[in-house]
Amino acid sequence: MLLFQISPVPSMSLTPCHGHRPLVMDVLDVPADRQKGWYLSLMAPNTKGPEFAWLDPSRLYCNSQALADCVKDLLGPFHSDPVDLVAGIDAMGFILGASVATTLGKGFLAIRKACHLCVANQNQNYTDYTGREKTMEVRLDVLKPDLRVLLVDQWIETGGTMRAAIQLVENLGATVTGVAAVAIENTEGGKWIKENYKFSHCIPEGLQSQVDRKHLDSFKSFTK
Ligand SMILES: O=P(O)(O)OC[C@H]1O[C@H](OP(=O)(O)OP(=O)(O)O)[C@H](O)[C@@H]1O
């Protein structure tokens, strides 16, 4: 699916999308026709090589409409699900998680990478897409039985990070209402999450294979 028509000619400005007129989208521009996932084409291509083989959604957070639409898409499936608290995973999950929490009118719980919390906490070891063993922590004085938690992170690749967060929340007796991330890759762990929890993400069906390849077609005509 073509998300957004971008002119191959670097030009100065975006005119909001009228008909089929090609356009160049600046980071802060908003198309008139905001198709599902339009903001994904704000993501910059990886220029650092395979050791940085991942996509960087943080550029879309700079665009307030993109961030708002992304949050709306993440909340879409949860409209009729009661949520008491939003929890976000260190570090990029803090940005989206806090935005989701504010939009919902709920509070935000930070699930931190190891050794940052100066209060009593529970920790959980996990392995993520880097293959390295890591630890995350959550404070003990918030989660409790009957609390319904929406877990938010930027991205789910192997699912190791999200699964560890789920374990922390559930081990403290709270309930995971759902899991939200910009993308959930079709890995074994990504599929496990989708099969076992209510979830949301921002990827239109036709783009999932591009996400799994970590290369969006929109990168070909990306201009900053
Ligand atoms: O599904 P997984 O294979 O476990 O990987 C997913 C995690 O990796 C990324 O964060 P990362 O730890 O790279 O860094 P951040 O501090 O920039 O959020 C992403 O935002 C998730 O938290």
Ligand SMILES: Nc1ncnc2[nH]cnc12
């Ligand atoms: N932002 C991201 N893009 C692609 N793969 C990832 N794996 C973990 N985070 C990722």
